[in-house]
Amino acid sequence: MPLPPDTIIGIDLGTTNSCGAIAHGDGQVKLIPYKGGDYTIPSIYAIDDKGHELIGHEAKRQWQLNPRNTLYATKRLIGRAPKDDVVESVQKSVQYRVHAGTQNDVALDCHGRTFHVPEISAKILAKIRDVASDHLGFKVQRAVVTVPAYFTDRQRQAVKEAGTLIDLEVVRIINEPTAAALAYGIGKRLDERVLVYDLGGGTFDVSIIEIRERVFEVKATGGDIFLGGIDFDNAIIEHVLDDFRKKHGIDLSSDPVAMQRIKDLAERTKIDLSARGEAPFSIPFITMTPQGQPLNMDVKFDRKLLEALTQHLVDRTLKIMGAVMVDAGITAKDIDEVMLVGGQTRMPIIQDRLTRFFGKPPSKGVHPDEAVAIGAALYGWSLQESSDLKIQLLDVIPMAIGIEQAGGTMHVVFPRNAAIPNAKTVAATSSVDGQKELVVRIFQGDHPETARNELLGEFTFSGVRPCRAGEVRLEIMFEVNIEGILTMSAKDLDTGRKMQTTVRVASA
Ligand SMILES: Nc1ncnc2c1ncn2[C@@H]1O[C@H](COP(=O)(O)OP(=O)(O)OP(=O)(O)O)[C@@H](O)[C@H]1O
Ligand SMILES: [Mg+2]
Structure with missing residues (x-):
């Protein structure tokens, strides 16, 4: 059956490998093959001596000889501020140059050119889109793209931006472990509680998900986007x-x-x-x-x-997993299946430690390299008009979102693991007489001090009625959509007037 051009493909944009998949009319999923028959391509971008761009396998083949101009593992830098200690530690382990960008972000140098990180993600997305288009016989324009569950709002926005740069509509961002659970659970009429342990090239995620037929409800999630x-x-x-x-x-x-x-x-x-x-x-x-x-x-x-050299890393994953189980209020015996996702889970000691922890071996139900793309494709299919597959995804935010209050402390608006979509209102007032603007700084993270969390942005509400300090009564509405992306608006409760909001990523 020919596929309609409004088809939505699924893309797993990985730190080391990326993969595309597509669901057919009958809900069957196919991975998109590259030249040579591989289903995954290395997430690597390079420019060679002659100035030619190389993406995927071609870029990897020459990386030993051209280390300065071969960009890899850039997902670790997406949506990050340059002062982040992560940026510093990435610079130590890669051979290309990483430095502060112009938009309070990170920039990468390659063959005399400077790139923002989303531009490199865009190159990889474009490669997958092009291979998929060749394979399917029409230009693919829409995709569901996965991100680590532990990505912040800013990192999710940056992935969306990567799609915009190449005119690929990122119809939905979904979390990688949730996508893997879809690949496992769709079409099986399950009633189970699964734990997804996803250790890829760059990131670690753990999610506890209850599956009831086509309802996938995430109970808790956690991770480390710097552990892989x-x-x-x-x-x-x-x-x-x-x-x-x-x-x-x-x-x-x-x-x-x-x-x-x-x-x-x-x-x-x-x-x-x-x-x-x-x-x-x-x-x-x-x-x-x-x-x-x-x-x-x-x-x-x-x-x-x-x-012995990596025991501390495995210990860290188990510690994070334990904390997520505490958040979900469950113990090992409450988990029906443990699913392994990500190439690094092939390390035997990881499987041994999980087997010991849960008293049973992990499930073989999904392919560790392909499940995420397959789940994204199934979800993409369910969003298409022509589809009869209905999936209900109930996900959560991985870290608290809140606003800064006096003294630099965090006022939590959404706690970690709050269900999404979600909306909350917070009352605010002016702090000095005649104030015309109200500035709100938004942070994401679980630390009580905002300085230790990620600054998502600074919102300025202009057009506040000038009156005495504390007299203005504003209501700020925070909404987190199903993708974990935040938007805000404000209302003057006395006049009913909606306030204009401007967002800028603070350069602090
Ligand atoms: N047999 C194996 N044993 C141990 N590690 C492996 C094996 N096969 C692959 N890996 C490792 O798995 C990692 C890649 O996994 P995967 O492709 O799932 O990551 P990714 O999706 O690119 O990254 P992420 O999900 O973190 O963004 C690499 O570090 C690779 O070395
Ligand atoms: Mg992955």
């Missing part, structure tokens, strides 16, 4: 750099080509060690001695060593 396979690779990299320093007295960390070769092999060694007990870490001619003698890198690696 890349951190496991970095633990290996640190170890081999240290070993090399001890053996040869040479620090390779400032040599971008050597670092890229080490990075590549670190990931391959890690993956090998999921299937076998030992894997040598050998790179010939990695550098020269001051006397001009070539040096090789040779480190003995086995699974036990990898587990």
